[in-house]
Amino acid sequence: MYKFTMDFDPEHKVKNNFTSIFQTFGIPNIIVELGVFEGQSTVWLSDTFSRFNNNLKIHAVDSHVSSQDLEEFDFSDIQKNFLHNIKSTKFSNIIYHNCSSTAALLSMIEEKISPEFIYVDGDHTAAQVLTDLVLSWQLLPKGGIILCDDAVRWKYKNKQNVFLLQSCPRIAIDYFIHCNFEFLEILSLPNNRQMAFRKLI
Numbered sequence: 001m002y003k004f005t006m007d008f009d010p011e012h013k014v015k016n017n018f019t020s021i022f023q024t025f026g027i028p029n030i031i032v033e034l035g036v037f038e039g040q041s042t043v044w045l046s047d048t049f050s051r052f053n054n055n056l057k058i059h060a061v062d063s064h065v066s067s068q069d070l071e072e073f074d075f076s077d078i079q080k081n082f083l084h085n086i087k088s089t090k091f092s093n094i095i096y097h098n099c100s101s102t103a104a105l106l107s108m109i110e111e112k113i114s115p116e117f118i119y120v121d122g123d124h125t126a127a128q129v130l131t132d133l134v135l136s137w138q139l140l141p142k143g144g145i146i147l148c149d150d151a152v153r154w155k156y157k158n159k160q161n162v163f164l165l166q167s168c169p170r171i172a173i174d175y176f177i178h179c180n181f182e183f184l185e186i187l188s189l190p191n192n193r194q195m196a197f198r199k200l201i
Helices: 013-025 040-049 075-087 101-110 126-139 169-179
Strands: 030-034 057-061 094-097 117-120 145-148 184-186 195-199
Touching: 013 040, 013 145, 013 195, 030 040, 030 101, 030 126, 040 057, 040 075, 040 094, 057 101, 075 094, 094 101, 101 126, 117 126, 126 145, 126 169, 169 195
Parallel strands: 030 057, 030 117, 057 094, 117 145
Antiparallel strands: 145 195, 184 195
């Protein structure tokens, strides 16, 4: 039985986006997930889509260190739950990278791993999201897809209830799309709080 502290997708909106993308473009052989928390989406992806693709591998990337928008959680417990959850899956196809997304992506670029699908849902600061997108783009083959969470309306406010623009993913996602607009195709999604685009080169 899986252990989850909270449900990040109670209305299945994120799952609907995954399903929509995979129905249109096929189930990938390699998925990279940046930011996994307790692995709710990780194990769902494995349990749901491994039945249709025996070659599916999921690279789950998370340093499991607290961030400004998740300060209320004890990340030693979060990590324990994640490890328990990936051991509880029916399929042994989840590879855990317990490090920063930058380190993991650089390592995968060096190893020439070629994921058809990358889910960006890690550190939400604009600077790190932009770094994740630039490195993910290098890793992604032609035709590959990047899905970004919290890409439209999500806003971070600090303890003083002050909105911090530099702590929101949207500014980085918009900037990346503008810089690469000629080389990508923006995809239509059932849930428009996320953003997905396909690499054309």
